[in-house]
Amino acid sequence: MTENIFGVVGLFEDPAALLKAVPLVQSKRLGKLEAYTPYPVHGLPGVLGLSRSPLGGMVLVMGALGTLTAFLFQWWMNSVDYPLVVGGKDPSSWQAFVPIMFEVTVLFAAFTAGLGMLLLLNRLPDLWHPFLLSKSCAEVTRDKFALSIEAESGSLDVAAAQAILRQAGALSVEVVAFPAPASKVSLNALLALSAAGALTCALAGAGMYGAVKLFPVLPPMSHMLVQPRLDAQQRGMRPPVAGTVARGRMPYLGALGNPLPRTKAVLELGRKVFSNNCLICHGPLANGTPILTAAYGAKPANLQAKKFLSYTDGEIYHAIMHGKNAMPALGLGFTEDERWAVVHYVRALQRAQHAQDTDLP
Ligand code: HEC
Numbered sequence: 001m002t003e004n005i006f007g008v009v010g011l012f013e014d015p016a017a018l019l020k021a022v023p024l025v026q027s028k029r030l031g032k033l034e035a036y037t038p039y040p041v042h043g044l045p046g047v048l049g050l051s052r053s054p055l056g057g058m059v060l061v062m063g064a065l066g067t068l069t070a071f072l073f074q075w076w077m078n079s080v081d082y083p084l085v086v087g088g089k090d091p092s093s094w095q096a097f098v099p100i101m102f103e104v105t106v107l108f109a110a111f112t113a114g115l116g117m118l119l120l121l122n123r124l125p126d127l128w129h130p131f132l133l134s135k136s137c138a139e140v141t142r143d144k145f146a147l148s149i150e151a152e153s154g155s156l157d158v159a160a161a162q163a164i165l166r167q168a169g170a171l172s173v174e175v176v177a178f179p180a181p182a183s184k185v186s187l188n189a190l191l192a193l194s195a196a197g198a199l200t201c202a203l204a205g206a207g208m209y210g211a212v213k214l215f216p217v218l219p220p221m222s223h224m225l226v227q228p229r230l231d232a233q234q235r236g237m238r239p240p241v242a243g244t245v246a247r248g249r250m251p252y253l254g255a256l257g258n259p260l261p262r263t264k265a266v267l268e269l270g271r272k273v274f275s276n277n278c279l280i281c282h283g284p285l286a287n288g289t290p291i292l293t294a295a296y297g298a299k300p301a302n303l304q305a306k307k308f309l310s311y312t313d314g315e316i317y318h319a320i321m322h323g324k325n326a327m328p329a330l331g332l333g334f335t336e337d338e339r340w341a342v343v344h345y346v347r348a349l350q351r352a353q354h355a356q357d358t359d360l361p
Pocket residue numbers: 273274277278279280281282298299300301303315316319320324325326327328330342346
């Protein structure tokens with residue numbers, strides 16, 4: 001009979017009666033003593049011999065662990081894994097780690113305090129306690145004070161416990177049993193629950209699919225997205241100072257023209273470059289009659305065509321720099337002078353094929 005007994009509970013009128021009863025009941029050593037009161041009673045923990053809550057110690061240890069974790073974390077990332085010198089400072093200087101160390105300390109300490117109190121000390125997943133089901137509990141929630149002798153390792157001398165509580169002046173004494181164990185969840189209920197879950201997911205998925213299919217996708221708040229503004233990497237970037245160019249970016253397509261003079265030396269250089277690099281595709285006269293066999297496939301431009309006669313020097317230069325379709329970009333293989341020289345030479349070839357009377361000396 002005693003296996004199913006949680007304990008024997010005696011009710012007392014006021015805190016003074018309870019405090020007075022404790023030493024007498026304690027002297028019998030029948031079981032674990034516990035008090036249930038409507039509000040905290042001063043002196044009771046001391047009389048019951050309760051030790052201090054371990055929560056403070058837990059928080060201290062975990063807080064220190066947080067500090068250490070944050071320090072090691074940052075030290076490893078900043079000075080071992082990916083050292084990044086910022087403003088010439090030592091990547092492992094601890095002063096920079098302090099804010100994060102402080103915050104991780106607080107984080108660890110706060111979680112330990114909250115979860116430790118609820119889960120470890122208050123045994124949270126257990127939402128019930130045998131005392132809650134007793135008649136005495138209802139009295140305690142009003143104005144009575146309960147002292148209970150609880151079974152230790154499953155055994156309790158119920159008669160002796162009742163006697164000593166009465167002797168200590170209890171108004172009433174109740175034997176509290178463990179409730180019958182709750183029935184296990186049936187397989188059918190589990191299956192029904194799973195089916196309901198699966199159905200809900202399917203419905204939600206189908207609903208989402210339908211919504212996305214049927215309704216146009218609208219950006220939620222477009223008034224920030226659609227506004228007059230200058231975007232990065234676009235024309236909104238700070239323009240260069242008028243009349244200047246960036247380093248290494250001499251504009252050639254504009255009105256600047258060929259910077260080299262049309263001297264004999266330049267034309268000699270141009271012919272050398274053309275013969276070595278362009279002639280094989282464009283032909284000795286630049287008229288698109290290549291030396292290449294038909295296997296080459298592509299048709300090199302006839303630079304004697306009207307279109308190319310009216311090209312600016314810059315446009316020919318651009319073709320050398322960037323190529324076009326089957327024509328490879330050859331520009332970076334030449335010096336800038338070589339590029340402009342070959343442009344002069346192409347011009348000379350064009351003029352030779354389209355000579356005019358005025359060209360005669
Ligand atoms: C590998 C063969 C090949 C070489 C080498 C070559 N070209 Fe071309 N070139 C082409 C072909 C093919 C086209 C026609 C591209 C098109 O319009 O599809 C072309 C087109 C051009 C054009 C006209 C581009 C335009 O805007 O339509 C110019 C100018 C030109 N080449 C100049 C040169 C010069 C100068 C050289 C030497 C530095 C040279 N090419 C070397 C194959 C070549």
